[in-house]
């Protein structure tokens with residue numbers, strides 16, 4: 001009997017895009033009736049997992065402590081009243097069906113999450129795009145890395161991340177831009193730290209307005225004006241050209257569009273870049289020389305690049321420099337975007353973004369649409385991109401989208417302009433929320449609440465930032481009446497009268513996902529895992545971490561892309577993109593004289609619904625602080641530790657009197673005129689601390705990613 005209760009299970013961490021392997025130590029207990037059940041005792045890093053080799057960061061190491069039934073949703077409810085699953089499913093299905101019949105498929109939407117497993121994501125996307133017939137499924141990954149996706153697609157013809165984690169250790173020059181990896185991707189940072197100890201010649205450059213913890217490893221820190229990254233990289237391209245340091249053979253054989261790109265870049269001499277970015281010319285020259293002399297370099301970028309009204313251009317400005325020097329597709333080389341969410345990559349693979357189809361196919365490509373529909377044998381297929389996150393909540397606010405199903409995310413805290421998002425949900429005809437938390441800021445607007453399984457109960461796959469698919473394994477029985485997200489979605493789909501959702505297990509879904517990736521694929525599509533074949537339940541359970549593409553020619557997976565210099569564009573050549581650098585859309589004025597940068601801290605995750613439960617994770621930083629340079633603090637009569645009231649420029653333009661209250665932290669590592677505040681705090685841990693309410697809902701015109709890093713604000717002592 002006890003054999004069915006293993007005391008060790010291997011799974012993955014649910015917090016960030018590093019995707020660390022986790023060994024979960026389990027024990028067996030019995031309840032009052034003598035029924036045996038499994039308990040999670042502790043976790044440690046999986047020694048053999050290629051992402052972390054046994055390491056875990058502070059958040060990951062406290063997974064067992066955060067895995068409690070405290071604030072856990074245990075049963076379905078409608079308007080606060082407990083109901084049966086049958087009733088909840090029937091209510092969701094009938095309201096969606098009625099609204100679609102009356103107003104059309106674009107009157108409904110799903111807003112999902114990089115917390116979902118790939119199998120959950122797959123069926124949600126299939127239901128919305130192939131059966132309801134709308135593109136209206138978007139995800140909180142839109143807030144995380146959609147600019148990087150669009151940058152890769154423009155340059156490489158596909159959302160294809162070229163690098164692997166080994167490249168971070170094998171490089172000669174590592175450039176962090178828009179990333180405080182020491183806090184946000186700690187295990188990767190630890191790997192780089194170790195690589196630098198072993199090889200002190202490894203140079204590290206950090207490009208960031210703030211002197212963050214990541215700068216502890218830096219040989220050079222460029223404290224740029226917020227949002228000026230593209231100018232830095234245009235200037236680098238110009239400098240390399242002026243020094244005859246370009247790889248002209250690579251440019252000629254493997255790329256297109258170089259001449260117009262360079263014409264733009266040559267306008268960015270050192271002096272102009274220095275003026276635009278506020279970085280001394282000597283520091284820029286040092287960085288440019290190191291890049292020129294390094295045979296291998298990696299540019300590691302994250303939210304600081306992506307969360308911008310010109311995030312896609314910044315991403316392409318980085319890629320241009322790697323293409324121009326041939327520093328791609330080789331060990332220790334490449335532009336490497338690192339995702340924030342544990343399964344943002346898996347969501348991308350199944351088409352969880354409103355502008356994508358399944359298996360990295362394009363919704364605007366008629367051949368791709370026909371292919372996916374024919375594979376699914378579905379009654380319809382979305383024929384245009386759906387609404388991206390900002391537009392989605394705007395259309396809900398305008399009453400055009402009348403029903404929304406939010407899965408595993410808390411947009412009231414994470415979206416910009418939270419007051420408009422809250423107003424949108426308040427007047428929406430039907431808000432369904434499936435979550436494992438019993439209460440959070442978003443759940444308070446739900447008409448129907450559906451209890452979903454949490455990390456220790458879910459069973460499926462995730463893909464980390466280096467394209468590595470790993471198993472997240474179920475450790476414990478579902479709490480209360482919780483069901484897996486894929487089961488809930490399939491039950492609603494079947495109740496709506498759709499076939500194609502008769503899956504018995506997450507393994508069934510994974511097999512369909514893998515088969516679609518190889519369906520009529522002649523090697524021109526990047527995402528292909530069909531080489532895994534059709535997995536049995538046992539093979540699926542034992543699936544070892546593996547990097548896609550996985551084809552009949554690469555059954556062991558693929559460490560690095562573009563090693564042969566061929567890209568996924570029609571011509572097979574990578575595309576240079578001419579970039580005109582721009583600063584953030586929102587700038588200061590007399591009334592709102594400071595720029596607020598929002599971001600993450602070391603020990604909290606997202607909106608604190610899980611990490612907030614663990615007292616030790618509040619020991620590092622226990623309250624939402626507002627980092628301000630001491631001279632600015634003096635100017636605004638603010639003392640260290642004092643409460644500060646912040647008002648946003650965009651709120652003022654809307655006539656909104658709402659404000660935030662944060663505790664001043666005097667910090668010489670801030671640039672003058674700029675502030676930093678964490679985005680995690682929700683109403684349960686501190687009222688008036690949700691700083692995203694101060695941020696305008698403006699995004700990149702291509703990716704739609706919101707500009708969460710630059711809001712003009714006014715401050716005063718409270």
Ligand code: SF4
Pocket residue numbers: 013014015016017018019020052055056057058059060061185186187188
């Ligand atoms: Fe989890 Fe990321 Fe920490 Fe690894 S680095 S343990 S994936 S939070």
